[in-house]
Amino acid sequence: xxxxxxxxxxxxxxxxxxxxxxxxxxxxxxxxxxxxxxxxxxxxxxxxxxxxxxxxxxxxxxxxxxxxxxxxxxxxxxxxxxxxxxxxxxxxxxxxxxxxxxxxxxxxxxxxxxxxxxxxxxxxxxxxxxxxxxxxxxxxxxxxxxxxxxxxxxxxxxxxxxxxxxxxxxxxxxxxxxxxxxxxxxxxxxxxxxxxxxxxxxxxxxxxxxxxxxxxxxxxxxxxxxxxxxxxxxxxxxxxxxxxxxxxxxxxxxxxxxxxxxxxxxxxxxxxxxxxxxxxxxxxxxxxxxxxxxxxxxxxxxxxxxxxxxxxxxxxxxxxxxxxxxxxxxxxxxxxxxxxxxxxxxxxxxxxxxxxxxxxxxxxxxxxxxxxxxxxxxxxxxxxxxxxxxxxxxxxxxxxxxxxxxxxxxxxxxxxxxxxxxxxxxxxxxxxxxxxxxxxxxxxxxxxxxxxxxxxxxxxxxxxxxxxxxxxxxxxx
DNA sequence: TTAGGGTTAG
Numbered sequence: 001x002x003x004x005x006x007x008x009x010x011x012x013x014x015x016x017x018x019x020x021x022x023x024x025x026x027x028x029x030x031x032x033x034x035x036x037x038x039x040x041x042x043x044x045x046x047x048x049x050x051x052x053x054x055x056x057x058x059x060x061x062x063x064x065x066x067x068x069x070x071x072x073x074x075x076x077x078x079x080x081x082x083x084x085x086x087x088x089x090x091x092x093x094x095x096x097x098x099x100x101x102x103x104x105x106x107x108x109x110x111x112x113x114x115x116x117x118x119x120x121x122x123x124x125x126x127x128x129x130x131x132x133x134x135x136x137x138x139x140x141x142x143x144x145x146x147x148x149x150x151x152x153x154x155x156x157x158x159x160x161x162x163x164x165x166x167x168x169x170x171x172x173x174x175x176x177x178x179x180x181x182x183x184x185x186x187x188x189x190x191x192x193x194x195x196x197x198x199x200x201x202x203x204x205x206x207x208x209x210x211x212x213x214x215x216x217x218x219x220x221x222x223x224x225x226x227x228x229x230x231x232x233x234x235x236x237x238x239x240x241x242x243x244x245x246x247x248x249x250x251x252x253x254x255x256x257x258x259x260x261x262x263x264x265x266x267x268x269x270x271x272x273x274x275x276x277x278x279x280x281x282x283x284x285x286x287x288x289x290x291x292x293x294x295x296x297x298x299x300x301x302x303x304x305x306x307x308x309x310x311x312x313x314x315x316x317x318x319x320x321x322x323x324x325x326x327x328x329x330x331x332x333x334x335x336x337x338x339x340x341x342x343x344x345x346x347x348x349x350x351x352x353x354x355x356x357x358x359x360x361x362x363x364x365x366x367x368x369x370x371x372x373x374x375x376x377x378x379x380x381x382x383x384x385x386x387x388x389x390x391x392x393x394x395x396x397x398x399x400x401x402x403x404x405x406x407x408x409x410x411x412x413x414x415x416x417x418x419x420x421x422x423x424x425x426x427x428x429x430x431x432x433x434x435x436x437x438x439x440x441x442x443x444x445x446x447x448x449x450x451x452x453x454x455x456x457x458x459x460x461x462x463x464x465x466x467x468x469x470x471x472x473x474x475x476x477x
Numbered sequence: 478t479t480a481g482g483g484t485t486a487g
Binding site: 011014015018042043044045046047048049050053076077078079080081082083084085086088112113114115116117118119120146147148149150151152153154155156184185186187188189190191192193219220221222223224225226227228254255256257258259260261262263266289290291292293294295296297298301324325326327328329330331332333355356357358359360361363364389390392393 | 483484485487
């Protein structure tokens, strides 16, 4: 008994070292502990696995699993769930699936936690159809979905663009409650964020009112979501009121909350307060991240202080934040806005990575100063790279080419765009066919009982029989 | 000792 108590204390000590990322020290303590008679148990090793996943990587964590077995300690479901979580953090769906396979092979039954994490991994990797198949496997093995399962699916489908019936977000929440799976604060935050993401601000704010009226305690996630949405809408006074409320109810500010605040002040044009907050972050022992500085760069661009924005991007590069694509996009947009299109082109050419924002901003800037032929060349490169620009940017280039009598270029560009659209349509048909599965899940999720749903899905062609051990990987590869 | 929700740009 006393030995068990000592092991608990020993594990607490290891956990605190791991939390502070002092892995070498934790390992040394384990060796010293063994000499003194403290025998590490499965909790000790699981703590170490979690820390290696967080601070080093899943491969290093997996080697701990190996050492654990060598020491005669059998890994349990938490050991594997932790590794799957590590693979998810690094966005490695194949790896997480292999770990599930290994669990089954060594006779450890995956639980809801394992499946939820695995589904999240596939959603995070932009593969909702496979996440759906994981869900089917979960059902076929009689593992009951939990509230986390619902939240993972709602969030995953929303982030991968399958918003489905989210147009009726409040009804979804009501149906979830009626089905006996009461939504929790995470469900509310997820659905609210989905509304904001799809531009349904009114509905999102109604959900916020609803969760407050139902007595849910708002946490920093809820406040950040709402404050950010209000900032985007330009409703700064209300955003400020919630910032005050957050402080009043004693919610401490982490880096994401600080970034949200800085963004609100930038949107209001109060750059001085935004920079004061940056100092406050550093004084409080936190550290600004890529988001913090990107928000500041964008704020400076929006205020027309391009020189300061350029200086801040240089500061970011020198301070090890890397070159943020979002910050560069803000800068390109800002340079075009103040008429420095050549500088925008120089920056554009320097970028190794470009996206739709980069191209759209520069194309708009070029059209604004009637440099349609340059815009034509850049847009050709963009189409060839398979990047889609805003419809307004494409329209501006085509209209400009026609008005400047560059008919041959206009025709060529139109051909390219039509060809790409044709491919997109074909792709859309394929995606829709597979997407049926995800959509079906979504409809069933809120309309039918889980049991009925699972039985029904057993007859779907996409689920020809249950997944079997070793069979599951072959479905995905 | 393990999972799900929050912050940036056109």
